[in-house]
Amino acid sequence: MTDHTNRPSAASAQDEVARICSDLIRIDTSNYGDGSGPGERKAAEYVMEQLAEVGLEGTLYESAPGRATVALRMDGADPTRPGLAVHGHLDVVPADPADWRVDPFAAEELDGCIWGRGAVDMKGMDAMILANIRQLARTGTKPARPTTFVFFADEEAGGLQGSHWLVDRHPEWFEGVTEAVGEVGGFSVTLGSPAGSRRVYLLQTAEKGIAWLRLRARGRAGHGSMPNQDNAITHLVEAMGRIAAHPWPIEYIGPVRALLEGLSDITQVPWAPGPEPLVAELGQQAGFVAATLRNTTNLTMLSAGYKHNVIPQTATAALDCRFLPGHEESVMDTIRRLAGEHVEVEVVHRDIALEAPWESDIVDAMSRSLQRADPEADVLPYCLSGGSDAKALARLGISGYGFAPLRLPPDLDFAPMFHGIDERVPLDALRFGTRVLGDFLRTC
Template sequence: MAEPDVVALASELIRIDTTNPGDGTGRELPAAEYVATKLADVGVDAKVLVSAPNRANVVARITGTEPDLDALLVHGHLDVVPAEAADWSVPPFAGEVRDGVLWGRGAVDMKGMDAMMLAVVRAWMREGRRPRRDIVLAFTADEEGSAEHGSGWLVAEHPELFDGCTEGISESGGYTFHVGDRRLYPIAAGERGTAWMRLTATGRAGHGSKVNADNAVGALAGAVHRLHEYRWPIRLTPTVRASVEAIGAALGVEVDLDGDADVDRLLERFGPARELVEPVLRNSSNPTMLNAGYKVNVIPETAVGHVDGRIVPGARDEFEATVAELVGPDVTWEYEHAEIPLSADPASPTFRAMAAALVAEDPGGHVVPMCMSGGTDAKQFSRLGIVGYGFSPLRMPPDLDYGAMFHSVDERVPVDALEFGVRVLDRFLTTVG
């Protein structure tokens, strides 16, 4: 049985501080060594792959019983975002269990899933069981940064470790989303692309008391304001269309997306479930940082702004043309970091196997596809032709918002949610063909 193992594994992983500040100074190596040891304990040969000082990944392959089947990648990241202990009710790296809930940075994002992966494989080895497909486990560094030392490095330097993998699963899907008395389980079958932008305005420096029509701060402020105010048009991708239709069916809301459908008006009838769709209907451009000047009475020569852009599949050309028009001729822009959007088939046999595993544990649940507003390591692995799904199953209670746990103060997950996830993951990985 894997359930008794998962809480101890998750707790011990949380106690290993793998904070990634995003500046290249992360430290996943102790967690990677811990994972490799836990796999070695049950006879699994795991490779610890050091990409930079203190930055490390773990990869292992479990041989399936049907070698003609394609391999499946199961990946989770070991790093976590920073946590200020003074803001927390429980020390963020203590891995404490209180009243049936595991607290700590990474409980949801995503050491809980790492622990489920370990618990399932350790149970297989102890009980002499095997999956049908080869399973490649990857525990990565640097997902909370650029992935330069994690999945990006693995794909560039060790692609042979993923030979035969055609699909993969990882974070942010398969959790309970409560809408009244309905329990939805969204599985990610797509991601918006990343488009982090740097805007630069250059003008004429001068005294703050003088007339200056060539003011870099003013030009930048105008460009940032236009990007903030712009209402991007709806672009219904196949995944989002399937998501809207499935959510409507689960909630008993009639959905007609043909012709001149008012999608925004339709989503009002979804109640809280609109959160699963609303962020991915469109491209987006959210200003996040501004930097200009050094003294209030000095007009600076240069002003710089940063905008977090996200792009739905198939809309990059439109995004770039619109950004160029909105920033105008007095401001230049460039990508500071860009990643591709992803799409996966929400009707594939693998998706159906995930849905079946969830419903077997919660017969009253409704599985729906979704597109993620952000991104995961699946973007890097897609360069090897691996189609990614978000599937980290957890049965969450109505009073604990799964999405709100990401990067938040007091991140936590119920113990029985992890145990549910282990059962679902085990069922899926041993039955999917």
């Protein structure tokens, strides 16, 4: 049993969230997506130590050497209610220190922010979760509902060694769970001029599906000095051009339509015939919504050839495709048509699109917690353009929401922080989010 006699009894979640966030950032958990990298084991061990310090016993799973997930269940104040899952991920995308103003793994405090890889994606939220777990344990308080807390491995590579592994191997952790909250939602956007600004919090109720595709062109190998009408690189370039130029039409899925209607009511800017002027009202965060107005495809990697005077037999490109709920089949058909007869479309990784109910008790609970902390604010739904571990939990029938609450400064360019250079989270936003998340856990 850990000795707690020297631990300050007055410590609160808000008091220690910055420390926990900084500690986690300093543990490099870069996920390169190819099995290399340090893994999450050291960060998972840190989580286990923080739990043990307040008398809680988590369970650490290692799906592969160094790839670690931590799970913990806490009884609810009302054990008859359906269970809740609260989840984060411990891995981060890589960062090149040469590109950053500061060391991305030093967790420096600068300009009122904690800087470092994972500050917003998503060690800041991990810290908010862990700080609240510790406060619940210190005060002997139970969450409102039976709650499973999970710190997953491998989210940045699709969750095969993390959320999907745990769902496949240990679904018992989610027995009785009907809803889950994790990244990315609950953050604020500020509409209007500083003199007449209005703050809106975006709750994530949907997310696009993922299809990571490989385009593989085949042709006739030959000498670089000879004419060749069956050049694999030419076939691939032509296919890439068609895909890049394809005008994916605007599609208004339910959460996007509800968001636009809400924004229009607040700003009095119409969203028909085209939503672009209204989306622009979101300022720095417009990119979050713009990406959910249509299906998207982006070419991300290219590989061909091995010598200057040799025409290769094959050439490949990587395509990151994100499709809206209900659109996977039509998007894949379109990509295959655009690729043409000389290019194969291989699925490297795919995962489902999600849409959870907006009219629900859990959304009401999240909204109440936000508005208790920020009474003048509005709360609206939105669709996440990326993906999250909610996709794995959906296989168990669990509805997933994004709720990592942050009250952000109006001038913070938040959207590019995800996977971007100079990622950072304001200290005030961390403390605000910790307070809101704690209120939600106690009252949901």
